Amino acid sequence: MLSLPFDPLQRAREVEELVMEGLARKYYRFRPARYYGGIATADLVGCPFLCAYCWNYGRNLHPELSRDRYYSPDEAAKRLLAIMKRKRFNKVRLSGAEPILGQQSFEHLYKVLEGIYKANPVCDFILETNALLIGCEPEFVHRLSQFEGLHIRVSLKGFDEESFEAISGSDGRYFDLPIKGLKDLIEHGINAWPAIMYEIFGPEGTGKINKTLMEYGIRPEELEIEYLEPYPFVLENPKKRSISLHTLYNSKLPRLLRRGRGHIRGHNQKKDTHTPGL
Ligand code: SF4
Numbered sequence: 442m443l444s445l446p447f448d449p450l451q452r453a454r455e456v457e458e459l460v461m462e463g464l465a466r467k468y469y470r471f472r473p474a475r476y477y478g479g480i481a482t483a484d485l486v487g488c489p490f491l492c493a494y495c496w497n498y499g500r501n502l503h504p505e506l507s508r509d510r511y512y513s514p515d516e517a518a519k520r521l522l523a524i525m526k527r528k529r530f531n532k533v534r535l536s537g538a539e540p541i542l543g544q545q546s547f548e549h550l551y552k553v554l555e556g557i558y559k560a561n562p563v564c565d566f567i568l569e570t571n572a573l574l575i576g577c578e579p580e581f582v583h584r585l586s587q588f589e590g591l592h593i594r595v596s597l598k599g600f601d602e603e604s605f606e607a608i609s610g611s612d613g614r615y616f617d618l619p620i621k622g623l624k625d626l627i628e629h630g631i632n633a634w635p636a637i638m639y640e641i642f643g644p645e646g647t648g649k650i651n652k653t654l655m656e657y658g659i660r661p662e663e664l665e666i667e668y669l670e671p672y673p674f675v676l677e678n679p680k681k682r683s684i685s686l687h688t689l690y691n692s693k694l695p696r697l698l699r700r701g702r703g704h705i706r707g708h709n710q711k712k713d714t715h716t717p718g719l
Contacts, residue, residue, distance in 0.1 A: 443491065443502065445682075449573055449611035453489035457542035459504045460487035465511035466549045469500065469537065471520040473528045477567060481524035483517055484537030487546075489573055491610035492598060493678040494638060494669055497537050514549050518556025525561065533557055534567040541574040547581055554588050568593045573615065576622030586629040593633035594665070595623045600637075600646035600653070607682050608641060624657045636665040641679070643687035 443452075460467040467486040474482040486509055488501045500507045512520070521533050540550045550568075557566060566588065572595040575581050585591060597620070599605025602613030626633035637650060651661045669675060669686070679686060 443610075445491070445610045446606050446612045447491075447610060449489040449609070449615050450577070452611075453539075453542045453574060456487040456489060456504055457546050460485075460538075460542070461545045461549065462511045464545070464549050464552065465513045466517070466546060467504065467507065467509050468512050468517060469507060469509040471517075471524060473524050473530065474536075477532050477534070477565075479528060479530045480532040480534055480567065481521045481528070481530050482533075483521055483535050485535055485540060486538050487542060488539040488571070489542060489611070490539070490571055490598060493608055493610070493682045493684055494641060494675050495678075496670075496672060496675050498674070498678065501538055514552030515556055517549075518553050518560070521553075521557060522560050525564065531561070531563070532565045532567060534569060536569055539571055539573070540568060541570060541581065543574060547574070547578075547584075551584060554585075554591065558588060558590065562590075564590055566591050569596065570594070571596055571598060571609075572619035572622035572626075574622075575626065576618035576620070579625060582622070582625045582629050582631070585626070586631050591631060593626055593631055594636050595619060595626070595633060596636045596638075596667075597650060600642055600649040604642075604646060607684055620653065620657055620659075624659060627659065634663045634665055635659065636667055638669055639666045640669045640686040640688070641684065 468483055469486055470484045472482050472484070474480050476482070486500050486507050487504045491498070491502060495501055525531065525533060535550070541547050554566060557564065568591060570593060585593070598609040599607070599616055602616045605611070605616040606613035623633055623635055635654060637647065639647070642650065651664060654664065655661060676686070
């Protein structure tokens with residue numbers, strides 16, 4: 442039984458053991474998705490966080506129970522390339538969980554990236570991450586910076602230690618690590634940006650995270666706002682953790698932030714940026 446709050450780095454190590462077999466990683470599906478104007482998507486299993494609004498909550502809570510299969514980097518890349526070819530997409534992403542849990546899962550990701558770019562050097566690869574491990578491991582940032590078409594969307598889980606703990610289920614003392622990871626990515630010239638869930642942050646939380654990002658030298662206009670898809674099961678856990686959801690109707694959110702930022706060609710901000718699980 443996982444009790445909250447937990448140490449997310451320890452959990453990352455435990456989860457990595459459950460979802461990796463050598464360099465093969467557990468995935469639960471490969472699909473074409475409408476997000477970003479059409480994108481080949483592979484949904485993973487396993488995350489160091491357990492966010493209250495995660496729509497992949499069950500699999501991420503008990504990755505060991507899912508009957509999903511393991512795919513080598515080569516198999517995963519081939520499946521994604523096949524979807525891209527069939528649907529005439531030029532974008533690809535991993536979603537549903539956290540791609541980077543430690544060294545082993547990073548190697549898997551790196552080889553998937555190599556496989557994709559070897560076959561299609563001009564595609565856009567959108568890496569959706571919570572950046573916890575990126576904040577711990579400068580070597581990951583250095584290696585990711587080799588891929589020119591890589592775009593990294595860092596989904597932030599709180600605007601201070603307290604909200605981070607309530608939302609992610611992790612010890613609040615780890616609040617800064619993802620922001621540090623984001624800063625490192627940007628400093629290495631990678632197209633990386635922060636994203637937040639508006640209903641969770643509200644105007645006050647949005648203001649607070651902007652202030653923190655500025656302290657890290659990250660410009661407020663980089664912030665992307667995403668919106669919760671209100672499935673009943675997605676709304677249930679925030680209630681259990683006493684997190685009140687904000688709505689746009691009573692929002693004082695500045696117009697600029699409502700629009701968010703379109704980093705990727707054909708990217709529809711409001712609909713397309715909801716990240717299943719991230
Ligand atoms: S929302 Fe994202 S970061 Fe949070 S538990 Fe789900 S997959 Fe992990």
